[in-house]
Every structure is written in C-alpha cells, then in structure tokens.
Amino acid sequence: MKFAPLILKHLRKNWLRTLSTVLAMAVCIFLICTLQTVVDAVNYGLHLGNASRLVTRHYVSLVFNLPNSYKNKIAAIPGVQNTTINNWFGGIYRGDMKYFFPNMAVEPEPFLQIYPEAMLPEDQKQAWLHDGRGCIIGRKLAEKWGWKVGDHFQLESFIPPYRVGKPFDFIVDGIFDTDPVKYPGWDLTAMYFNYKYLYEATGQRAGVGTITELIDDPKNAGRISKAIDAEFENSDVQTKTETEQAFRASFIAMAGNLALLLNGIGLAVAFTILLVTANTMSIAVRERQQEIGVLKTLGFPSGLVMALVLIEALLLGLMGGALGLILAGGAIHALPNVPFIGDVVSQFPGLGLSPKIVFYGLGAALLLGLLAGLVPALLAYRARITEVLRQV
C-alpha cells in the first residue's frame, strides 16, 4: 500500500496514455464479455429441449418441406403418442424486419397437448381451437405491442410459397404465459396460429416444415427416431428425426459455428489490445529508465521494481476490465430493445452478464495486463543501475 502513490501518480501523470490504454482494454473486455454472453445464451438454449419430444424434418435441409401425408404415418409408429405440424411462417409485422417476432403455424389441439409450456386460460384455449384465423401470442409479445384478446393484426411472410398477394389477418384468441421454473427459456415473444389457415390460404400449397412428436419415454428416443426415418427410407423424401435438443443445435449450426466465430473475434481483439498495451507499457518503462535506476540506487530490490511495473499494468487491466464490464452490462441490457437483433437474442433465455462472465472478463483483463506488463517488468528487473543512469 505504501507504494500506491508512486504507481497511481504515474498513471495520473500520463493520464491521456492511461485513458487510451484503459479504453482499449475496456473495448476488448466489452467485446469478449458481450460475445461470450451471447454464446452462453445460445448454448443454454440448446439444452432446453424436452427429452420427450422429437422433431422430424427433410433429410437434406429445413428449407425443403415434407409431404402432408407423413404426419399420419409417423403418428402410427409405436411409441409416438402425439404429433403436430410445426411450420416456420416467417411473417413480418408492418412489412418491416425490425418488427420481426417468431411465428409458427401449428395444429392447435396437439400443439397444446405436446407443449404444456404454453399456459393459457381454458376459455382462450377453447377460442383458439375453434377459430381458424385465431392465434395465441406470448405475454411479452402482447405487452410489446399492447395487444389484447380479440385484437387483430396482419403478417406478411417473406417465404415465397406463403406469399399470397395480401397479408394474413390474425385474431388474438389467447395470451399464453409459462412457468419459468418448470420451463425455463420458453419464448414468450412467439406467436402460434392454425396450420389449417396457412394450408388453405396458400391454395393447399403449404407443405410441412417439421413434425414434432411426443413420445412415450425419452429412453426410446433413439429407437423411435430410427423407426420414423426407416419408414421413409425408400421414399422420394427422406427424413431426419432427432431430439428437440439436437434439432435446436442443428438449427443454430445453420448459421455456422457461432461459438467459434464469436470467440475468434474476441481472441483477435484481445491479441491486438495485448500488443497495444504491451507497447504502451514498454514505452512507459523506457521513459522511466532513470527513475528505475534511482529507485535501485536508493535500495529498492529489483524484484520490488519489477512488481511496481507489474502492478501498474495490472491496474490498467483492472480499470479497463471494470469499464468493459460496465459497458458490456449496459449493452447486454439494451440488446433486447435493438430492432430485429433484440427479437432474435431475446429468444435466448438467461441473456445477462452472469457472475461467470464477470469473473471471466476480469480474469481476461488481469491476464492481458499481466502479459502486457511482463516484458517491461522484466526489463526493469534486469536494468543495471550504472547503465540506465549513464543514459541520462
């Protein structure tokens, strides 16, 4: 502690350099923490799938549809208790992507049986079951747009087969909630409507995107998946059946290896900042050769002089880390409100600056500071008094 004024006064004297180094470090930690939070949120979402649900899709890609007839064939396979069509509609509100929210065409009755996560009052449930143009929306979506039961709104899909020359008109039949403890991560910004409406409005051209199956026992998931795919093995359209969890993973994998990409960006930035900070520290120490010589002449051991340089670098790291975490916290808090991106990221449950990320961010900042200060500190350690004072 008694050496603190010496360290702090150096940082204060070159305040512009200190500030720019801290800002550079802050940007680095901000990026690492924000990206890591998104990666964590995505990974968390991957593990939320219900083990009793399987998803069947076109063997080649989600882009291709399955024939409508497959649903009944799948329903007949032993172990399958219930099935529902689940089509990504791609409807855009007000014709603008920034108002995007997830919307799916499903079969209401089996959907509500297969997905107990969607909790809505019995009267609203009944209303939806008997209303062809009806839909149910999540509580957050309702609050966002101020929609109430009975309200109308329109969506127009960007998926070619679903573009019918005019928007689809929907009536809000129900607003669903969920049990966040029992069903963490269930998306309350989504909207579900009757597949039959889509099928008829498109002139029966709408195929089946995916079929979700409720199975009798999660232990039978492997056997039932194989049985479903075997059923269509010799047909024109082969299927791929997997657990809901695996399906989510493959769905996200369509965007490439997100974690690798985001972590790669974070590491590249960190490495750049490391070079910048190390250079700054080297300049700072080089400028202080005379002072290092004086301190050693006064009897400061080389180890102490080295420690003073390292502590200064660690302080820069700590300040940058703290600022970066504050920025990351603010950005992550604000992210769900950003048009379009917000709707996408808000689907990921647990989006927030977790203690793990805070620890990780501070650790990264201190490590950066330590690495940046290591070489200058070693130079200070090895500096010979007679040589550094002769340079004055």
Added chain:
Amino acid sequence: MSATEVANKTTAVSVQNVRKFYQRDSMQIKVLDGLNLEVPQGEFLALMGPSGSGKTTLLNLIAGIDRATSGRVVVAGTELGSLSEGQLAKWRSRNVGFIFQFYNLIPVLNALENVELPLLLSPLSKRERRERAMTALRIVGLADRSKHYPGQLSGGQEQRVAIARAVVTDPTVLVADEPTGDLDHQSAEEILDLMQTFNQEFGKTIVMVTHDPRAAARAHVQRHLDKGVLTN
C-alpha cells in the same frame, strides 16, 4: 559481527587493490587498476581527475551500485563483494546516500514524497516517515516547498531536495557525483555549505566526485585520479 563485517570501524571506506574492467565487444577496457583508498569516518573527500579517469566508477563501487572485477571494497564495515544483489540493495538503503549531478528526483512525486521514498523500504509508519522527511527538508531549508513538484523548483532547490533524500535514512556515507555540476555559482555554494554542514555537524563521511576546484576546496582531502590510478 557477521563474516562480511570488518572490525575497523574508524575507516568508513576501504578500497583495497581494486581493479575494474569493462568488456566492450572483444575489447577489455581497464578503468581502475589496483587502486587503494582509505577514507576515515567523518572525512570529506573530493575525488578529482579528467573525464574517463575512473572517478565515477570508483564512486559507484563505494556506493555499492557496481562491483569490482577484483580486490576488496569495504564500506561501513561491510565487504561489498560478498553480498548478493538483494543484500547489496538492502545495504545501500541503510548505509549510503547518493547525490546525483542532475538531482534525479522522481517527477511525479512532490518534494516531501521524494524525500520519503527511501524510507518506504523501512518498517516506519506513514506518520514517522512523513515526520522524518519533513525534518530532512527543514534541515535543507525547504520545508515550505514540501508540496512542490520537481518541475516547480529551481535547480538548487532540486539538489537540496536530493540531499534531503540522501540523508533521510541517516546513512554512514554520502556519495556525490558532481553535485554542483549543473548549478550556478550561488546555488553551488549553498549546496556545498549544506554538504559541509552534514559533514561537520552530523559527522557524515562524504565522498564527492567533482571537476570544480572550488567545490574540491571545501573537502578535507583532495585525491586525484588519472587512468584508473590515484596520483596523490
């Protein structure tokens, strides 16, 4: 008394048959050549000689910031050659006060903090350190400038702060390398007055390197060095 301590306490500095060579690429440069010097306790010695004669090298050996190639350097009862780097640093902090030609104050610290700097290595409390540093500043006549930074002081004042820093730990030996070399005549006289005060009133042994005959005249003894050998 440890093995590195020498019994003769009346001799503050004893340099015995010291040689010092520097290696420059493949060339070996001889700086001190079998030099012998005895400085009794309480003496004020001026070392004179042309540039490159080895004055500063000898001063550095006495101050324990450089090591002899061969021979013995005994200062304040300790043979410096037997100490490790860490022990030597500790020894310096207790036994030697160094006064530089260009003051070498830490620019980010004020006068009081600069004087306090060597005391940071002692077990003294903050209050005790401050008191001692203020006392040292008072002795050099700069108590009213304690909060001033080096950039706010004149050259003479800076050197007085540097002297306060050198004496604050109450060292046995003060070594000064051209202490008046960067000062005007009046400031130089003030600095030499101060050094004389520390020598006469506080009994400090002083070894001063200087080119200035007026500065050397203040010393009890003047020794001349030429080509690494004492000539008188």
